[in-house]
Amino acid sequence: MVPRTERNDGVVARQKPLHRFIKGEPQCIGIAVLFFGCGELLIGLQLFKDDSVNSAALYIPFWLGALFLISGNLSIYTENHPSKKMVTVCLSMYVVSLLGVFISLCYRVHCLIHIEPYLTDDDSWTRKRFGQVMNTEAVLLTASLCVAVLLIFLSCLARAALKSTKPQVVIQMHPPPGE
Template sequence: MEGTESTTRERSTAKDGNKAADQEVLMSSKPLHRFVQREPRDVGIAILIFGCAEVMMGFTLSGERDAFTSFGIYTSFWQGTLFLVCGSLSIYTELRPSKKMVTVCLSMYVVSLLGIIVSLVYRIRIFSYLRYLTFYRRESLSLQRLHQICAIEALLFTCSLFVAGLLIFLCVIARLALKSTRTQIIVRHIPAPPTDTTAT
């Protein structure tokens, strides 16, 4: 009876030791833990919403043939796809954090930021052209239609700026996580409880 009680205690002590060791291994990769603490999943959900809005507005702009819009280089579609990929990766990385996934996320964030720069420059050209149409050439499109296109482009421009801010934040925390995380193995030796050799 005493033998079974001591064996049960040893097993429970070993289980508690394994849990503590697992917790220490989790906390040993603190930079990745800090990356997860910043809740990239919530930011990723916001980026996903902006990506869906960008793609949906792209379908609206695709029907406009008479005006110079961002559909000219399919901006809404490829930028919306980049936002969707970044948002999905952020959500997945918080659920299963690893150095490899943070590296993939960081590279996609940088690519998306470059895409945002291209789209912002292109949309600034669109605004100047639409302003020219509004004041000098009104025969090709009605003034109301021009204002609608300008409002859509301004909305997408603002969304791109907001997503750029979110991506810069994610880039910073991902870079800090990768900079401080090096391959470290912490081995903790837990000695076995002493056994009584003087059994009677």
């Protein structure tokens, strides 16, 4: 007999694969991803004011922030309304967001490498301006890496929730006619 405990929303928590996803608290992690998405958008807006080489050239703060916001919202919704379809949608969105983090990581490292020579400029104003851009890129890069860790964890939870633990075989016997 499997022990059953009632949750506040009426969902029975068992050892079923779907409930393993809910036990991982995707809502709490989704809220954290939402905050990182808002931060990506708000901090990234400052990069559009600068004409130097930065991630705003590819609109990375907009689309990466949007990916984070969508992933976070899906995590929150899926914990409140669990179904295999929603967990599948979450998993696909996590993978797309991780791909976006990888692309932004590559381009931001490229930007940081190309900004560094300007930091040795004789003009104090130029040095400070490029230092600010470099620090902003570094903060966004670090935040993206933190979100990548959260998304990898959520992806593992979602994959485990979609994976069936015990294969079930249904055998039907039909007696031959006349018996």
